[in-house]
Structure formats: C-alpha cells, structure tokens
Amino acid sequence: MAKFAWSEPAAQRLVHEIGALAALSAGRSVPFVPEVVASSVEPVLLVTRRVPGFSLFAVADSIDRDRAGGDLARFFAALHDPTVRARVEEAIGALPAPRPGASTDDLRARLGRWVRPDQRDTISGWCDWADEVLATPCRSVLVHGDLHGDNQVWRDGRLRLVVDFETACAAEPEYDLRALPATGPDCELLIATMRHYEHLTGHALSIDRIMAWHLRTALDDVLWRSEAAVPLPDHRTPPDWVDDLAARFTTLDLQQDTDHERSECEASGATQNVDRVSTRPRRAWRRCRKRPSTSSTRTFRRLASHAVDPPIHGQRPESSH
Numbered sequence: 001m002a003k004f005a006w007s008e009p010a011a012q013r014l015v016h017e018i019g020a021l022a023a024l025s026a027g028r029s030v031p032f033v034p035e036v037v038a039s040s041v042e043p044v045l046l047v048t049r050r051v052p053g054f055s056l057f058a059v060a061d062s063i064d065r066d067r068a069g070g071d072l073a074r075f076f077a078a079l080h081d082p083t084v085r086a087r088v089e090e091a092i093g094a095l096p097a098p099r100p101g102a103s104t105d106d107l108r109a110r111l112g113r114w115v116r117p118d119q120r121d122t123i124s125g126w127c128d129w130a131d132e133v134l135a136t137p138c139r140s141v142l143v144h145g146d147l148h149g150d151n152q153v154w155r156d157g158r159l160r161l162v163v164d165f166e167t168a169c170a171a172e173p174e175y176d177l178r179a180l181p182a183t184g185p186d187c188e189l190l191i192a193t194m195r196h197y198e199h200l201t202g203h204a205l206s207i208d209r210i211m212a213w214h215l216r217t218a219l220d221d222v223l224w225r226s227e228a229a230v231p232l233p234d235h236r237t238p239p240d241w242v243d244d245l246a247a248r249f250t251t252l253d254l255q256q257d258t259d260h261e262r263s264e265c266e267a268s269g270a271t272q273n274v275d276r277v278s279t280r281p282r283r284a285w286r287r288c289r290k291r292p293s294t295s296s297t298r299t300f301r302r303l304a305s306h307a308v309d310p311p312i313h314g315q316r317p318e319s320s321h
Contacts, residue, residue, distance in 0.1 A: 001034075001163070003046045011044045013166040018046050019092035020168045027087050030078040032071075032162045051161040056149035060184035063157045069192025071159035072180075076193070077200040080173050085142035088168070095170035098145055101220035104131050111219060114226040114238040123219070123242065130212040138209070143176040145169045149183055173197075174205055178213035181248050211254055218245060 005011035018039045024030050034048035060068075078084065089095055102110075104127035112120045144151075145167030153161035180190040190210070198204045222238045225231065232241065 017166045023088040023091035053153035053155035056152040065188040066192045070196045072193045073196030080141040116239045119242045133212040138172045143171045148179040174209040181214045
C-alpha cells in the first residue's frame with residue numbers, strides 16, 4: 001500500500017507515521033504492524049506490504065468474538081507497554097495528545113437540533129456523566145488513536161494487520177478501545193478484548209472510561225457530519241445513533257459508583273484531582289434510564305463469563321491494505 005501527501009498537514013501526519021512505524025518495527029514486539037517496504041520524507045512517501053483481508057466492519061458479525069478479542073488484546077497489550085512508548089518517543093520526540101473533538105459543552109449546545117426532543121435531556125445527562133468519569137486522569141501510554149474497523153485487516157477470523165498510525169499519540173489505554181462498543185453485536189467484542197487484556201497485562205481496563213470516550217467520539221461524529229451535511233457512515237440518522245448508544249449502555253448496565261475509577265487512578269500514580277470523583281453523574285445517568293443502581297464491574301464479570309457463540313454469516317467483498 002502506498003501513501004503520499006498533497007498538503008502540509010497531511011505530510012506532517014505521514015512523517016509522524018513513518019517515524020512511529022520505524023520505531024515499532026525495530027523493536028518487533030508489537031504484532032500486526034505493517035511491514036515497511038520503502039519510505040521517504042522528501043518527498044513524503046510510505047509504502048507498506050499488501051496484506052489481503054477484510055475490514056473488521058465486514059466480518060464482526062461472523063467471527064468468533066472471544067478469539068478476535070484475544071487478537072486485539074495482544075495488539076493493545078504490546079502497544080501500551082511503557083517500553084514501547086519510550087522507544088517511539090526516542091525516535092520521533094514527545095508524543096502529541098489526541099486530536100481534540102467536540103467538547104461536551106459543544107455537544108450539549110449544538111447537537112439538540114439534530115436529534116429528537118425526547119433525546120436532548122438524555123444527551124445532556126450522558127455528557128455530565130462522561131465529564132465526571134474522565135475528570136481524573138489515569139496512566140498515559142502510546143495509543144494507535146484511531147482504531148476503527150476499517151483500520152484493521154482480518155482474514156480467516158483472525159487479525160492480520162493494523163494500519164494508519166498517523167494518529168499515534170499519548171493517551172490512556174481506554175481511549176484506544178473507544179470504537180469497540182459499536183463493533184459487532186451486544187458489545188461482545190469489547191468484553192472479550194477487555195478480559196484478554198487484563199489476563200495479558202494484569203491491568204483491568206475501566207469499562208466506564210471506555211464508554212465515556214465512546215460516547216464523546218460517537219456524538220462528535222454525529223455533530224460534525226450533521227453540520228457539514230455529510231452522511232453518517234452507515235447512512236442512518238442522528239436519532240438512530242443516539243438510540244444505539246442507549247442500547248449499548250443498557251447492555252453494559254453502566255451504573256456504579258466511582259470507587260473503581262478512583263482505585264485505578266491511584267494505582268497508576270495519577271492522583272491529581274482524585275477527590276473530585278463523585279457519584280453525581282451516576283445519579284444523572286440513572287435519572288435518564290429510570291433503572292435501579294447496580295455495579296458495572298459485576299455486570300462486566302457476568303457478561304465476560306458467558307461463552308460467545310456467534311452466528312455465522314457470509315463474508316463481504318475482500319479488501320486489501
């Protein structure tokens with residue numbers, strides 16, 4: 001696959017990717033990284049070896065989600081290792097922060113015109129909840145930064161390649177999993193990936209933080225596309241996407257106090273603002289859902305303990321990267 005740039009911003013992103021891939025390839029500790037065939041920074045050009053396969057979006061309903069979660073966890077666990085970040089930063093300098101999307105204030109103020117009236121208070125409550133969940137910083141690692149289904153190549157039910165490292169940056173591990181709740185049925189792939197990640201690393205990911213990032217990312221996508229008159233990726237409507245988000249929260253039953261987030265952040269040494277953690281957004285979330293409080297940690301354990309028995313469907317047309 002050949003990548004080149006026609007503008008300075010695109011060239012800067014591609015130079016960033018070239019440096020990151022060179023450092024990752026030198027260590028050979030991160031699986032599924034593209035093999036660089038040729039690269040140049042003047043002119044800016046990157047050529048990687050073609051790997052045939054399918055987008056995750058095309059096969060998510062037909063693959064074994066537990067095995068797929070294991071493959072994704074292997075990639076995340078290796079990429080998030082502190083020694084990998086150190087090696088990449090030694091090669092290209094300090095990693096940037098993630099590219100900012102719409103703030104929760106933007107979502108509250110501007111998204112309402114694109115959704116149903118009955119969804120506006122729900123979105124506002126979600127934003128309150130996400131603000132509180134993410135208020136306390138946690139450990140920072142090297143992340144891919146844009147790992148949606150089209151940046152993965154799958155074949156025969158296994159992950160073969162991860163592409164597009166232009167957005168590689170420094171963020172918490174949960175940020176890298178923010179696309180998984182919408183990939184495949186009933187959040188099964190997310191749950192399997194979290195379980196395997198904890199087994200490989202000894203670090204339990206926060207499902208609340210993943211969903212807070214997922215919420216912000218999905219609603220940001222709805223907002224900018226709606227305002228720019230650009231169709232949503234699946235050509236459905238903003239209210240449909242909000243309904244889908246509500247269904248994911250119901251599936252995961254996210255209603256717990258923030259003791260888990262507090263302990264995670266204290267264990268990682270990120271104690272700044274830890275006293276700001278409270279149960280207020282949980283109450284706002286429960287008010288939107290009108291359901292009694294339960295523990296999302298218990299819910300995760302319960303869901304993760306179930307064997308995945310996915311339906312088998314036909315595969316879609318093959319793509320290559």
